[in-house]
Amino acid sequence: MPHLSGCGLSENWLLKELGHRHWTMLAETAGSEGPDFRDEEGRPVYAAFCAVRLGDARLELGAENGRLVIRSALRRVSRTQIESRHELLIDGRAAGTLEMISTFIKRTGRGNHCVARVALDGLMPVDPAPSELAALAASLRSKRLSRHLGFDLAADTRGIAEFTFDPCPEQDFNGAGFLYFPSFPAFVDRAEWQIDRHRASLAGRETFYYGNVDPGEDIRVILVGEQPDAGARLWRIERTGSRSLLAEIFTRRAERPERREAPVSLR
Structure with missing residues (x-):
C-alpha cells in the first residue's frame, strides 16, 4: 500500500x-558496502539530482496486489555525473521510463x-556515449536554451x-538535511490541485x-505557462526571499480510460 496513491502507483x-536504488547501485560499482562517500578530508559527499525525467508514464495502472517490475541500469556520463535509467512494468505492461542524472x-x-560539486576516485569509467538528458540539463541551467517542449523559457516569471x-523538516527534507528531490514535484502537484481538480493522468x-x-x-x-491542447504546464520553484530559481518542472497529462478496479500488491 505505501507504493500507491489515489491515482495509481505513487510517483513520490x-x-x-x-533515488535509493541509484545511490546503492553507485556504491556497488565503487566496491563499497554502503553508500557512504567521503572526500579526501573525510567530509560526507552526496549524490544530488540535477535532472529527473519520467516518460511514457502509465502510473494509473498500479493497483492493489499488482506486480511492479523495475529494470535498472547505471553509467557514468562525466567526471562528476552519473545517469541511471529505470524501465517500469506493471502486471507485464509498460508503465514508463525514469531517467536520473546525479x-x-x-x-x-x-x-x-553552500555546496560545491566534487569528483570522486574509484568509480566506473566514463561512458563515451553522450547523455541527452545531462546535456539538456546543462543547457537549461546556463540559460542557453530559449525554448523547450514548446514553452518560451524567457516568459514572465x-x-x-x-x-x-x-517546507516541513519532518515531511519534505531528507536525512542529509536537504529539501528532498521528490518534494519538488510534490509541491507542484499540490499547487496544481488548487487550480485543476479534474486534471488528467500524469503522462x-x-x-x-x-x-x-x-x-x-x-x-x-509559479505556473509560468500552459498548453491546454497538449495537457502541458511549465512550473518554476523559487526561494521566496531572494527569488533565486530552485527548479523548473515540465508536466504533461493525458486523458486515460478509467483504471481497472480489481483486488489488487504493491504492498
Whole structure:
C-alpha cells in the first residue's frame, strides 16, 4: 500500500525508491558496502539530482496486489555525473521510463546554499556515449536554451498563478538535511490541485534542479505557462526571499480510460 496513491502507483514513492536504488547501485560499482562517500578530508559527499525525467508514464495502472517490475541500469556520463535509467512494468505492461542524472556535492559552509560539486576516485569509467538528458540539463541551467517542449523559457516569471509553501523538516527534507528531490514535484502537484481538480493522468514530467533551501525558508511555486491542447504546464520553484530559481518542472497529462478496479500488491 505505501507504493500507491489515489491515482495509481505513487510517483513520490517511486522517486524515493529509485533515488535509493541509484545511490546503492553507485556504491556497488565503487566496491563499497554502503553508500557512504567521503572526500579526501573525510567530509560526507552526496549524490544530488540535477535532472529527473519520467516518460511514457502509465502510473494509473498500479493497483492493489499488482506486480511492479523495475529494470535498472547505471553509467557514468562525466567526471562528476552519473545517469541511471529505470524501465517500469506493471502486471507485464509498460508503465514508463525514469531517467536520473546525479552529481556529487559536498557542503562548503553552513546551510544548504553552500555546496560545491566534487569528483570522486574509484568509480566506473566514463561512458563515451553522450547523455541527452545531462546535456539538456546543462543547457537549461546556463540559460542557453530559449525554448523547450514548446514553452518560451524567457516568459514572465510572474506567471499565471503562484503559491507559497513552507517546507516541513519532518515531511519534505531528507536525512542529509536537504529539501528532498521528490518534494519538488510534490509541491507542484499540490499547487496544481488548487487550480485543476479534474486534471488528467500524469503522462510525463521533467524536473531540473538548480538549488536548495534551509528549513524555515519559504518557497514560491509559479505556473509560468500552459498548453491546454497538449495537457502541458511549465512550473518554476523559487526561494521566496531572494527569488533565486530552485527548479523548473515540465508536466504533461493525458486523458486515460478509467483504471481497472480489481483486488489488487504493491504492498
